[in-house]
Amino acid sequence: MNQNELKKSLSKLPLGDVKYFESIGSTNDEALAWAANDTSDLSIVVADEQTAGRGRLDRKWFTPPGTALAFSLILRPTAEEKPHLTRTVGLAALAVAQSLRTRGLEARIKWPNDVLIAGQKVCGILTESVWSGEDVDCVVIGIGVNIRKESVPPVETLQFPATSIEAELGHSVERLEVLRDILAAFVNLRPSMVSDEFITQWEKLLAFQGQPVQVDSGSTPAVVGHVTGLDSDGSLRLRNDHGESIIVRFGDVRLRPFA
Numbered sequence: 001m002n003q004n005e006l007k008k009s010l011s012k013l014p015l016g017d018v019k020y021f022e023s024i025g026s027t028n029d030e031a032l033a034w035a036a037n038d039t040s041d042l043s044i045v046v047a048d049e050q051t052a053g054r055g056r057l058d059r060k061w062f063t064p065p066g067t068a069l070a071f072s073l074i075l076r077p078t079a080e081e082k083p084h085l086t087r088t089v090g091l092a093a094l095a096v097a098q099s100l101r102t103r104g105l106e107a108r109i110k111w112p113n114d115v116l117i118a119g120q121k122v123c124g125i126l127t128e129s130v131w132s133g134e135d136v137d138c139v140v141i142g143i144g145v146n147i148r149k150e151s152v153p154p155v156e157t158l159q160f161p162a163t164s165i166e167a168e169l170g171h172s173v174e175r176l177e178v179l180r181d182i183l184a185a186f187v188n189l190r191p192s193m194v195s196d197e198f199i200t201q202w203e204k205l206l207a208f209q210g211q212p213v214q215v216d217s218g219s220t221p222a223v224v225g226h227v228t229g230l231d232s233d234g235s236l237r238l239r240n241d242h243g244e245s246i247i248v249r250f251g252d253v254r255l256r257p258f259a
Helices: 003-010 027-035 082-101 165-169 175-194 197-202
Strands: 017-021 043-047 068-075 107-110 114-116 120-132 134-146 214-216 223-230 236-239 245-248 254-257
Touching: 003 017, 003 236, 017 197, 017 254, 027 043, 027 068, 027 120, 027 134, 068 165, 068 175, 082 107, 082 120, 082 134, 082 175, 082 197, 175 197, 197 223, 214 236, 223 245
Parallel strands: 017 043
Antiparallel strands: 043 068, 068 134, 107 114, 114 120, 120 134, 214 223, 214 254, 223 236, 236 245
């Protein structure tokens, strides 16, 4: 992968500017700095290697050279999109999941920000907003996808089982093709983000539907309930053993299956 190959692969998509790095600390950090200079909508930062990649809760994201996708997309929301920005992580997750499903992989979305294949994490998403006073100027969407087997961290370091696209398919794939497919799905899905149908699409691919899960925020007692769907803003709906509905809002939360 290099700058020329990247631009050629993405040339037919309605993106903004494209930056490529052989190695970088964090694509999100680069995109946040770039966004401060009025970079155009859907500009993207792609790296072959991240040395300080991060996920939610400041967890490290493992990105060895030549093995994974690590990229950050700058989204400048329209006036119509701004009331629905809590759906942005779902937009990214849906784009990844749908693109993987076209390859025959049963991808599902683990609320709020992971994509699973066969119950194992293959993708993580981190969204960060840039504010101008009380108004959101842009959202940076960081996406990491395990492509090759070498992109999966050692088992003893994992907080959730992980896999890679090639391990699940049983054959090699071109990283640039996967990136192009994800971005094409993102562009295609974006107009629907403001509609109720978007939540329906997200729910259809939600992992653990009807199953018991435990949601831990760290600051309050863990919540246990069966997954029933999503609220209009993308928050998670659960039903506990007493038949009561529980809404889990976005924040520093961790979701796990509950046995």
